[in-house]
Amino acid sequence: MRPLLLLPFLPALLAAQTITSPDQFFGFRLGSDKHMARWDKIVEYYGVLEKQSGGRMKVINMGPTSEGNPFLAVVITAPANMQKLEHYRDINLKLSDPRGLTEQQARAFAEEGKAVILQSMSMHATEIGGTQMAPELAFDLLNRKDEEARRILDNVIFIEVPCFNPDGEIMVTDWYNKQLGTPYEGSNPPWLYQKYAGHDNNRDAFQTNIPDSKYMAKLLFTEWKPEAYVDHHGMGPNQARIFLPPYAEPVRPMADPIVWRELAWYGAQMADKEEEAGLSGAINNAVYSGWGHFGFHWITPFHNIAGMLTESAASKLASPLYLDPDQLRGGARNMPTYDAETIFPNPWPGGWWHLRDIVDRQKVSAWATLDLAARNRETILFNAYLKAKRQTERGAAGKPSAYLVSAIQHDPLTSVKFINKLLVQGIEIQRAGKAFSTSNGMSYPAGSFVVSMAQPKMGLIRYLMGRTFFPDNYWTREKDGSPIRPYDMATDTMFEYMGVRVDPVDEPVEASLEVVKEPVRVVGEVSKSSNGYVLDGRLNDSFRAANLLFDKNVSLRRVDKGAKGLRPGDFLVPPGNEADLQTIARETGVDFKPLAAAVAEGVHNTGRLRIAMYQRYGGGNIDEGWTRFVLEEFKFPYKSIFDPEIKAGNLKDKYDVLIIPNDSTQAITGEAPPATAPAAGGGRGGRGGAGSGAAEGAAAPPAAQAAAGGRGAGGEGGRGGPTPPEYRTGLGTQGVNAIREFVQKGGTLVTFNAATAFPIDRLGIGVRNVLTGKTTKEFWCPGSTLKVTFDNTNPIAYGMPAKGLALFLNSPAFEITAQDAEGYETVARYAEREVLESGWLVGEENLARKSAVISAKSGEGRVVLIGFPAQHRAQMHSTYKLVFNTLVR
Ligand SMILES: [Zn+2]
Numbered sequence: 015m016r017p018l019l020l021l022p023f024l025p026a027l028l029a030a031q032t033i034t035s036p037d038q039f040f041g042f043r044l045g046s047d048k049h050m051a052r053w054d055k056i057v058e059y060y061g062v063l064e065k066q067s068g069g070r071m072k073v074i075n076m077g078p079t080s081e082g083n084p085f086l087a088v089v090i091t092a093p094a095n096m097q098k099l100e101h102y103r104d105i106n107l108k109l110s111d112p113r114g115l116t117e118q119q120a121r122a123f124a125e126e127g128k129a130v131i132l133q134s135m136s137m138h139a140t141e142i143g144g145t146q147m148a149p150e151l152a153f154d155l156l157n158r159k160d161e162e163a164r165r166i167l168d169n170v171i172f173i174e175v176p177c178f179n180p181d182g183e184i185m186v187t188d189w190y191n192k193q194l195g196t197p198y199e200g201s202n203p204p205w206l207y208q209k210y211a212g213h214d215n216n217r218d219a220f221q222t223n224i225p226d227s228k229y230m231a232k233l234l235f236t237e238w239k240p241e242a243y244v245d246h247h248g249m250g251p252n253q254a255r256i257f258l259p260p261y262a263e264p265v266r267p268m269a270d271p272i273v274w275r276e277l278a279w280y281g282a283q284m285a286d287k288e289e290e291a292g293l294s295g296a297i298n299n300a301v302y303s304g305w306g307h308f309g310f311h312w313i314t315p316f317h318n319i320a321g322m323l324t325e326s327a328a329s330k331l332a333s334p335l336y337l338d339p340d341q342l343r344g345g346a347r348n349m350p351t352y353d354a355e356t357i358f359p360n361p362w363p364g365g366w367w368h369l370r371d372i373v374d375r376q377k378v379s380a381w382a383t384l385d386l387a388a389r390n391r392e393t394i395l396f397n398a399y400l401k402a403k404r405q406t407e408r409g410a411a412g413k414p415s416a417y418l419v420s421a422i423q424h425d426p427l428t429s430v431k432f433i434n435k436l437l438v439q440g441i442e443i444q445r446a447g448k449a450f451s452t453s454n455g456m457s458y459p460a461g462s463f464v465v466s467m468a469q470p471k472m473g474l475i476r477y478l479m480g481r482t483f484f485p486d487n488y489w490t491r492e493k494d495g496s497p498i499r500p501y502d503m504a505t506d507t508m509f510e511y512m513g514v515r516v517d518p519v520d521e522p523v524e525a526s527l528e529v530v531k532e533p534v535r536v537v538g539e540v541s542k543s544s545n546g547y548v549l550d551g552r553l554n555d556s557f558r559a560a561n562l563l564f565d566k567n568v569s570l571r572r573v574d575k576g577a578k579g580l581r582p583g584d585f586l587v588p589p590g591n592e593a594d595l596q597t598i599a600r601e602t603g604v605d606f607k608p609l610a611a612a613v614a615e616g617v618h619n620t621g622r623l624r625i626a627m628y629q630r631y632g633g634g635n636i637d638e639g640w641t642r643f644v645l646e647e648f649k650f651p652y653k654s655i656f657d658p659e660i661k662a663g664n665l666k667d668k669y670d671v672l673i674i675p676n677d678s679t680q681a682i683t684g685e686a687p688p689a690t691a692p693a694a695g696g697g698r699g700g701r702g703g704a705g706s707g708a709a710e711g712a713a714a715p716p717a718a719q720a721a722a723g724g725r726g727a728g729g730e731g732g733r734g735g736p737t738p739p740e741y742r743t744g745l746g747t748q749g750v751n752a753i754r755e756f757v758q759k760g761g762t763l764v765t766f767n768a769a770t771a772f773p774i775d776r777l778g779i780g781v782r783n784v785l786t787g788k789t790t791k792e793f794w795c796p797g798s799t800l801k802v803t804f805d806n807t808n809p810i811a812y813g814m815p816a817k818g819l820a821l822f823l824n825s826p827a828f829e830i831t832a833q834d835a836e837g838y839e840t841v842a843r844y845a846e847r848e849v850l851e852s853g854w855l856v857g858e859e860n861l862a863r864k865s866a867v868i869s870a871k872s873g874e875g876r877v878v879l880i881g882f883p884a885q886h887r888a889q890m891h892s893t894y895k896l897v898f899n900t901l902v903r
Contacts, residue, residue, distance in 0.1 A: 033066045033157050034059075036149045044146050045373035050190055050332045051146060053083060053183040056176060059149050060088055067156050069093035070167060076229035080209040083180040085229050090155050090174060092167040095128055102128045102171060103238060109398045110239040110318065111470050113406060120403075124395035129387040130240040132233060133380050134175035134310070137215055137226075139182025139207035141248030143326050143372035148176035150373070151380050162385060169388040173233060173240065179215060179226060182207035190331045197736060200330025204741035206634035210643040214636045214887055216245075216309035220478060220508055222438050223643060223888045230310055235317055235440040241394045242280060242320040244383050245311040246376050249325040251335055252343055253352070255295025255362045256375040257302060257325040258284045262347040264489040265304035268473035269315040270401040274304070276320035276394075280383055284324070287382040293375050295362030297355075300348035301325070305484070307502030308477070316474035317440070318401040324379050326372040339364035402470035409467030409475075414518035417479040418452070419509075421461035424815050427536060427555045427603045428891045429514040433463055434533045436478065436508075442469050443530045450525035456517065463530070464523050478508040479516050484798075484854040496790050497856060503797030503823070504853035510799045510819050513892025538599030543608030544589055551583025551813035554648070554891060555602045557898045560585050561649035562598045564622045572902075574809070575616030583812025583899070585620065586613060621903045623670035623762075625652040628660065630681065631743040637676035637766065637883065644885045644894065650901055657684075661748040665756040671901055672756060676767040676883050679775050684744010750776050758873030764900045767825050770879040779870050779877050780832025785860060793860045797823045798853020801845035802866055810841045810869055810878060813895045819851050820844075820866055820882040821890050827864035828881055837871025841896070867896060 039059050042049045051059075064073045072089040079085050095102060105127040112120055135144025152174060155163060166172070177183050189203040206212030211224050218227040234243060249257065259281030260274060281298045288296040302323060306312035314321025329335045342364055344351040354361055387394055409415075423429040436443055444464045451457045465475055484490070484504035491497055509516040538559075540547070549556040551573070560570055571586040587595070587606060595606050625645070629638055638654075645652050653669075665672065680686035745753070754777050757763050765773055773779045785793055800822045804814040820842065830838050843865055849858045868879045878900050884893040 031066055031068070033153065034062050035157070036153055043370070044150050045143075045368070045370035046332075047334055047368055047370075048194060048332050050142065050187045051149070052187045053145075053177055053180045056145065056149055057084055057086065060086060060152070060176065063149075063152055063156060069096050070156055071152070072096060072099075076232070077225060079179075079181045079225050081181040083184065085180060085226060086176055087229070087233055088152060088174045088176060090152060090167070090172045091128065091170065095168070095171060099171070102130075106130050106241075106395075106398070107239060109395055110402050112399050112403050113469070115399070120396065120399040124392050124399065127391075127395045128171045129169060129242075129391045129394045130171045130173065130238055131242050131384055131387050132173040132175065132238065132240040133244045133246065133383065134178040134230065135246050136183060137178035137245065137310075138213055138247060139179050139186045140202050140331065141326075141328070142183075142186060142331055143248055143369065143376050144246035145177045145183055146369065147246070147373040147376045147380070148174060151377055152176070154377075154381070155384075162388075166384045166388040169391040170384055172384055173238060175230070175233070178230065178245070179208055181209060186331065193738070196738075198738050200333035200335075201737060202331075202633060204631035204633065204737060204743070206636065206639045208639075210639040210888075212634050212636040212639050214640065217307050217502065217887055219310045219313045220308040220439065220506060221435055221887070221889045228438070231438050234310065234314060234319065235438065239317065239440070240319060241398050242276065242322065242383060242387060243311065243314045244280075244322045244324060244380065246380065247323060247325045248328050248372065249301070251328045251337060251367065252341055253301070253327065253346055253349065254297035254358060255293070255327050255371070256288070256297070256379065257300065257323070258288075258296055258298045258379060259322040259324075260299050261302050261304035261306070261323075262300050263303060264485050264487070266306075266477075268476050270318060270405050270473070272397050272401050273315045273318065273320055276397065277315075277322055280320060280322060280386055283386040284379040284382040287378050287385070288375060289360060291374070291378050293378060294360045295327070296360070296375070297349060297358040299357045301346040303347060303501050305500065308506040313474070316471065316477065318398065318405060318470055324376060326375055327367060329367050329369050329372065332369045334366050334368045336366050337364050405470050405472050406468055409469060409472030412467060413520045414480070415467055415521065416519050416523055417465045417467075417475065418456075418458060418517045418519055418523070419463040419465070420515060420517070421459045423515055425513060425553050425891075427553050428512055430534050430536055430603070431891070432509060432512045432514045433530070436465065437530065437533055439471065439474060439478075441465060441471050441475055444527035445530050447526045447528060450523070452519050452523060453521040454519070458525075464525065464527055466523075477506055480507070480518060482507050482852045484796075486854060486856075497794045497796075497854070500796050500854070505798055507799060507852045508889070510852055511821065511886075511889045511892060513815075513818060536603035538602060538604045538606065540592060540595045540599050540606040541608045542592065545609040545612050546589045547587040547595065547606035548580065548609050549585035549587060549604055549606065551581060551585060553604055553813075554894050554898070555604050556585055556813075557650075557895070557902070558648045559598050559602045559604045560620070560902065561622075562602070563587065563594075565649070566591065566594055568594070570620050571613075571617045572620040572812070573613070573617050577616060578610065578613075580613070581813075582807055583809075586617060619903065622651070623901055623903060624668065625650060625671045625673065625901055626655045626665070626669040627652055627673040627675065628682070629654040629656055630677070631737070631741040632681065635675055635677050635681070637886075640888050641673065641675050641766075641885055643888045644897070647888070648894075648898065650898075657743060657745060657749060660745055660752050663752040663755060665752060666759040666761050669756070669761065671762045671764060672753065673764045674766070674769045674772060677769045677772075679772045682745060682769065682772050683750060683776070684742070684746055753777070757875040757877060760874035762876050762878065762900060764878045764880065764897070766880050766885070767823065767883045770826055770881050773877045773879065777872065777877065779872065779879070780830060780835070780838070781868055781870065781879060782829050782831045783826035784829050784864055785827050788857070788860060792857050794854065794856035795822045795825075795861075796854060797821070798855055799851040800849050800855070800861075801851055802842050803845065804842045805840065808839055808841045808869070810867065810896055810899045812899050814893075817845075818892060820884070820893060821886050822853075823883055823886065825882045827861035827866065828868050828879065829864060830868070832870075837876075839869045840865040840867070841869055842867035
């Protein structure tokens, strides 16, 4: 009769309600042998928990993944905190950027605020433990009634990302269930576990290309800026059971030192709790170096966040793995042998290793992080203030004091993309309303950007906008002087990758500046012309515009001989279709500039080519995934083709261009199986030579991948077990012959980086890689930017600057050996001296002045050797045009 009166009691009733346990909901204990919870069910479970949580849980759907699955962030905290969530978020943001705050105000905020802790799970989808653990962690936080749980809810706002790669989780679960009970049980899927990025999703934190990265960047870098972040991963099975913070040497400088102390602090707490729980095999301060790539857990320290990683030893997905004690080994950073150390006092003895063992260890480390934050809430919050304040002061006092991005650029639309990527990082950027000059006499037009170092993220700015040199010292050389491979790249200089001119300045900039609040959007213009229009061939986006015009069957021409203000590579658009041009100008940002007079000479008709790209199994080829991403971004239609289609031959009837992305010859031909999904690469290396990437790193160089062999595709044995016959991969002799025939009949074969060895070895292209056989002491250049000259009168380098940079990553350098070199063209060459721009280079004389890109005629067709990863991870915007130029007539 009077239901309204009951309403006020409803929350209390809900709180008292029983909470459905994961065991009840999923019908098995999470982590049980041979059981995996699938993402759609996990999403459903969080919905149930939210309803039963009595206002202690909020599930946020951040949006769809690449394949349309929901990406969740789950907030867990006491109901009183939840009701004032925006208030606490605001306090957190103020402490994270305390410019204008007094110390007294900061102390008051630290006293009032709540520690914000974010933990994410299983971004590498075969590292399944995290996502299988997450629902239980959430349940425990809601269900446990003890003091520890209460303290966490009262003092911490916990943001749980139960799955950092939902698409991959579904793929791996379905694959596992399909192989269950077959000889292939526990094997890894034969393809990439993220549509484009595969394992490289953890190399995407600074360029944020895929949706998952965008959601995480929003949570970490702008919306919440948590005090601590833990990313839960998995590593190979043979070393420690779980790696815990802090990282080992070498450290990457420029973060506030408190960050590194916090990592040690959290790591000690996690390890202590593992021992309290009687869980053996935890190691701190080993295997994973402090100078890693700019993936999420490694970039966060430069956001003043205690960014951390756990890595658990793998089982065979949900199937247990038996490890004989003899199979347990050291051989990693700070873990020379498998013996007790101060950082590893309790070695696991060997035996059966189950998914549940992983779940247990990860849950303890996740809980320990929350517990530490709850017990030390005020200290942690005040640290957030100190870190941000001191970094801002360092930035203000140091040199350079700012980085300037002029509005005048070789490709201004790409420089705007660069600015927008910096904004995603939460970096403060100012724009000049009027032209200005610096004290050293440089002038900048209106619309130029200024990035001051006097801001909390100065350390990050320094690496994304300033030249970077990887340390060459005790920590990065073996005792015999051989260099030790960096975890990933030796530099992550985004401005160099994108070909943006950035000027460091030491003196404060005096100009009328305004903070950029929204992503910068450029709308192109169409200036009506009866002679037609010009698209600037220097702009990457001119290719996007050209492809959109091809979609509308507009015929374009391309300039070959520069004259009257036209440059080789410019696109000429006929008059008419102005409404379409307007739409395309708006979408791409390119201007359709009026053509002063009709042009009849020095041009050719351009048009679309029929593009095929080789795709293989064996865990997939990450470079192939990223190439698809870039082609789709720029609207190039293409078809992915697999072994059977190639082996069937007659490729020229269907395609004009065949792309073979970065890969070893052995992986392409199938003579040796390609390395499998990198999670299995496990903790190898460390101080060791090639392949010291440890488990997290997929970035093992193609050569090392080939050497690692044995694991994937056709491989028998290995952690993943053998691969079903339909997924064994490689062209074989038949495929090689079909590709030769394709080229002879007029096709263009385009190869990237290590894949350039394939046409050299198998198609008889008269080119030699001069770096073959060099020892690492003679020549060494891991993931660095090198100075290159481009012959931009060659159609493959149309639109390129005469001088620029290439990313060198286990790349070749060429010398032409053909007896008759007619039809061989060098398109790009390494510089003569001071070749290194950023990163690490030993023995530059080995590649100085050598060719980096060669186009070689073969039969009626040609082979293009792009001797570096020109479209690497959809990050190398500066060299995209080398690829694009091979894909149009
Ligand atoms: Zn991982």
